[in-house]
Amino acid sequence: MPELRDLYQELVLDHGKRPRNRRIPPDANRRADGFNPLCGDRISVFVALRNDVVVDIGFQGSGCAISTASASLMTESLKGKTVAEADALFGKFHALVAGGEGPASPSPELGKLGVFAGVREFPMRVKCATLPWHTLRSALHGDGRAAPSD
Amino acid sequence: MSAADESLATRKAPFDVARIREDFPILKRLVHGKPLVYLDNSASTQKPQAVIDAMARFYADGYSNVHRGVYLLSEEATRSFEEARDKVRAFLGARETREIVFVRGTTEAINLVAHTWGRRHVGEGDEVLVSGLEHHSNIVPWQLLCEEKGGRLRVLPIDDRGELMLDRLDELLTPRTRILAVAHISNALGTVNPIRRIVEAAHRRGVKVLVDGAQAVAHHAVDVRDLGCDFYAFSGHKVYGPTGVGVLYGRAELLEAMPPYQGGGDMIRSVSFEKTTFGEIPHKFEAGTPDIGGAVVLGRAIDYVTAIGLEAIAAHETDLLARATEAIRDLPGVRLIGTAREKASVLSFVIQGIHAHDIGTVLDADGIAVRAGHLCAQPVMERFGIPATVRASFGMYNTREEIEAFARAVRKVLEMFR
Structure with missing residues (x-):
């Protein structure tokens, strides 16, 4: 059976309790709101985008430990990245948490985000981890609204 | 046995x-x-195993469509189905078996009342009163009705303990209020509402009362005549029975005056292309082949619960x-x-x-x-x-x-x- 500690690793618990970048960047020019109708969690992601580069990023809202930690670590991972790099990172992150059965081997580009490898063993919690990312994608590309599709 | x-x-x-x-x-x-x-x-x-076995036994031994065939099996299935209806009647303390309508569940029961009684009696400027502790299933059907008819949904609030603020009830029961829809027991808070008192207040103003009993029937003995309510709804699966079947109780004179819910077979007296006359209650509200097995097995679940007490x-x-x-x-x-x-x-x-x-x-x-x-x-x-x-x-x-x-x-x- 999946172990709780694989899901709630120390880094996840830490970022869940003390999320980084839970703020609105003063020069933010992109925003999207994400909503998980299953649990009622809401998150807003704010991005300061200059010349296709994420120069600053923050979020607002509160959710479970998984979604809060995911938002926190996402914002840490994205500063200085181009939109294309952010998209590619989401692809790798998505494959990690929603990739299906068996232990995952996080790709090295994921860095700290590899801590979410345990999520795939808890299918009911995949949406918690991906909600901030879907919201980010909507902020970068979309209409400012996001709903997780997985 | x-x-x-x-x-x-x-x-x-x-x-x-x-x-x-x-x-x-x-x-x-x-x-x-x-x-x-x-x-x-x-x-x-x-x-319980008794319910699981009853489902298998009905399909293995006693199954056919109901209210149709002249053959023995159809007669048996019809009898089982109608016996289950009578078990529900006794379980709810209703006066007449024809006051028991089989539906898919509590949600459909409430929608049925909103569609039929509601559409006939709620007009522009009329009010539907719900409470602040309702499940979505006792909010949304009324909201849809009010949107369609230009009615107004009003809410009896709850206090910090999660109890209904009954001191507000009289002011919220206005001359425009047509129906009050309230849970017997709150699914989110566990609050047991004083239904009899609420019904008395509503009836003094000529307001009908629908009670959502989904959370109540497995935990408390229910007597609809003692409660005095006009409608009472519950789901089979919350009382140790199967999914897919539920019950609407309605007072006979109300059900008789209500238009049908859905059109189809089993709910008519005669059909021609010029005019259809509808069957008697409860069949008027049971268009199409019902969940026969579900109803029969719900009867078995009620036996089980009643035997324990x-x-x-x-x-x-x-x-x-x-x-x-x-x-x-x-x-x-x-x-x-x-x-x-x-x-x-x-x-x-x-x-x-x-x-x-x-x-x-x-x-x-x-x-x-x-x-x-x-x-x-x-x-x-x-x-x-x-x-x-x-x-x-x-x-x-x-x-x-x-x-x-x-x-x-x-x-x-x-x-x-x-």
């Missing part, structure tokens, strides 16, 4: 939870390697609720949601700084099934300023040991997230 029937017939008080557990095969299974502790009985209840079940669940409340109420950060003086079988709570879903996941790892989320009662969540709660809800087969396991797991959550 089958073995299960005999064990029912010979079952005697006092309430024996160990023996009841023997009747529920699912309670033997392991979840994540731990014994299942099923504390989500407000969402749905597990099924709702008073004994209520006493057992009250003990479990008191113990569970005692075990977690003083833990650091725990806040109980819903502390009504009259409560039944539901313990909702939040823990400061820990999300309901994380609590649910940690409990699940110990085999403990609870609900975590908005419980299909978002207005209740908003009232208490929370996005979600954890809800443990109890059934007749839960034990004091399970309550202890639940409390241990909640303490584990505190250790893990602090």
